Amino acid sequence: MGAVPKNGLPSEVPFDQAKALATEKAGHISEEYIQKAGKDFSKLKVDSLGNIKTISSDINKKKEEFFETNQLAGQPFFHRVGMVLWYDPLTSFGDGLLFDYGLSYSFSQQLSILGGVSWKKQFDADEQLRREGFGVFTCLRFSKWNWFAQGTVNRNQVTITNPAGYESRNFDGKAWASSFAVGRAIPIGKVIRSVVMGSVDPFFDEKSSLYKSRVQLKIGFEIGSFREIKKEVKELVQMDGLKEKGNEKVEYYFKDLDGLGH
Numbered sequence: 001m002g003a004v005p006k007n008g009l010p011s012e013v014p015f016d017q018a019k020a021l022a023t024e025k026a027g028h029i030s031e032e033y034i035q036k037a038g039k040d041f042s043k044l045k046v047d048s049l050g051n052i053k054t055i056s057s058d059i060n061k062k063k064e065e066f067f068e069t070n071q072l073a074g075q076p077f078f079h080r081v082g083m084v085l086w087y088d089p090l091t092s093f094g095d096g097l098l099f100d101y102g103l104s105y106s107f108s109q110q111l112s113i114l115g116g117v118s119w120k121k122q123f124d125a126d127e128q129l130r131r132e133g134f135g136v137f138t139c140l141r142f143s144k145w146n147w148f149a150q151g152t153v154n155r156n157q158v159t160i161t162n163p164a165g166y167e168s169r170n171f172d173g174k175a176w177a178s179s180f181a182v183g184r185a186i187p188i189g190k191v192i193r194s195v196v197m198g199s200v201d202p203f204f205d206e207k208s209s210l211y212k213s214r215v216q217l218k219i220g221f222e223i224g225s226f227r228e229i230k231k232e233v234k235e236l237v238q239m240d241g242l243k244e245k246g247n248e249k250v251e252y253y254f255k256d257l258d259g260l261g262h
Helices: 015-025 031-040 057-064 226-261
Strands: 041-046 052-056 081-087 096-106 111-122 130-144 147-161 171-188 192-200 215-223
Touching (some): 081 192
Antiparallel strands (some): 041 052, 081 215, 111 130, 147 171
16 A cells, blocks of 8 residues: 655655655756855755755854854953852851852853862861861863863862871871862853852872862852943943933922822
8 A cells, every 4th residue: 555645745755756856846946046045054955845944054063163263352351250159068057168269261251261269167166077278279161051171270278187096197288189070050140150060189188188078069159251240230220220210200290290289
């Protein structure tokens, strides 16, 4: 039994017949149109009714290009500077605080360098094993869509105090640390984005590390560019100005109504 026809065409036809049919259906498309379209479109789709659907070559390029065109080229310094604040959720507020705060500079929307300070303080007086200190960090980040990968180097002043009987393991001095992290940014409005990242320290040394474990989890907030704050403030100021003008108009109309009542 033959295939059931659909829209006047059989569902399965020999290739030569299909080619002839497609040529007939697309006969109203001029050669000049196809040649011009080829410059702007990567594909032309023609359905059984002769309808044309074009697929932009830019869409395919966006899918294929891993390294994007630098959208920050020519932008001033201030537009490239942002801020980061990360917190270690594995260290509860009751036990202590471990956070990183710093600034970022974007070479492009994909490549940026970050730097700042790290600080850890334990509040639990009963904790016998204590790791406290502060330091500085430098970080290089590569982003794609809302995902990013970054490598970080830390130089910390660390104080590690062990329980009685293990004093020989105490440490008080400077120590290097490093980490490789993968994370995701989640935009919150136009200015702020939240981030969550997991990291691993390939050169972890328990005797001198500010962290308890080789593997770390961090969450936080970032501002990609101070320019966005400036724009947001400008918009708020404009809105306030419009409100003031609106209030003046309302007062003016009320005065007119009050005059009519008298």
